[in-house]
Amino acid sequence: MLTLENYLDNHYIHRSNWLRAAVLGANDGIISISSLAIGVAAASSTREPIILATMAGLVAGALSMAAGEYVSVSSQTDTERADIEREKIELQEMPEEELQILAQIYEKRGLKKETALQVAIELTEKDALAAHVRDELGITETSQANPIQAALASGAAFSVGGILPLLVILFAPVRQMETWLYGFTLVLLILLGIVAARTGGSSLKKGILRITIWGTIAMALSALVGYLFGINV
Numbered sequence: 682m683l684t685l686e687n688y689l690d691n692h693y694i695h696r697s698n699w700l701r702a703a704v705l706g707a708n709d710g711i712i713s714i715s716s717l718a719i720g721v722a723a724a725s726s727t728r729e730p731i732i733l734a735t736m737a738g739l740v741a742g743a744l745s746m747a748a749g750e751y752v753s754v755s756s757q758t759d760t761e762r763a764d765i766e767r768e769k770i771e772l773q774e775m776p777e778e779e780l781q782i783l784a785q786i787y788e789k790r791g792l793k794k795e796t797a798l799q800v801a802i803e804l805t806e807k808d809a810l811a812a813h814v815r816d817e818l819g820i821t822e823t824s825q826a827n828p829i830q831a832a833l834a835s836g837a838a839f840s841v842g843g844i845l846p847l848l849v850i851l852f853a854p855v856r857q858m859e860t861w862l863y864g865f866t867l868v869l870l871i872l873l874g875i876v877a878a879r880t881g882g883s884s885l886k887k888g889i890l891r892i893t894i895w896g897t898i899a900m901a902l903s904a905l906v907g908y909l910f911g912i913n914v
Contacts, residue, residue: 704877706746706835710842711873712896713742715866716903718850722858723907731850731858739843747836754828761820768813779813780805786816845869863900870896 721734787797804812853861870893878888
């Protein structure tokens with residue numbers, strides 16, 4: 682039997698929070714580590730400096746992604762909580778005005794004035810705060826993210842994405858390192874674009890193009906910097 686919960690779970694928007702953190706982390710891991718390695722490889726004739734720079738970038742990048750995601754989502758959560766507390770106070774101090782605000786929202790969405798007011802009254806009687814949080818503030822369970830979950834997803838995804846170019850660095854010929862890294866990274870980005878598009882229900886072509894174009898630009902600029910400032914260590 683199809684329930685409302687099962688029906689809603691089938692929609693892609695319910696995956697947006699963890700999908701955004703995971704795709705962003707993996708994308709950043711692949712591009713950052715590959716670009717860093719290409720830049721160092723262009724400036725070096727031995728494998729050791731490339732491995733050292735890559736390992737340092739991998740650890741620092743994963744921690745930075747996790748910390749950044751945690752701070753970002755926590756700040757959003759704090760703002761939402763502050764708005765909810767303010768809404769509680771307004772519902773206590775001016776319930777009639779809040780009821781009219783709710784009715785106006787529904788009226789703007791297409792309901793007749795009388796119907797909008799009736800809907801506002803019924804929802805207020807059931808759970809006034811929930812109605813205002815959802816329809817006035819625009820805060821829903823779908824839009825709310827868990828800071829810890831987002832941080833872990835982002836950091837783990839960065840690590841997984843960054844480890845893949847590291848394998849190329851360990852086994853590819855040093856003289857052709859940049860070519861191997863670029864080719865391997867391009868394949869990884871295409872696969873990531875396909876996964877992101879399929880999981881999020883977006884255009885496959887757009888998902889691949891936007892991720893590969895920006896990845897290519899990042900690697901090309903990193904290689905340019907390496908060639909310009911190469912010290913051949």
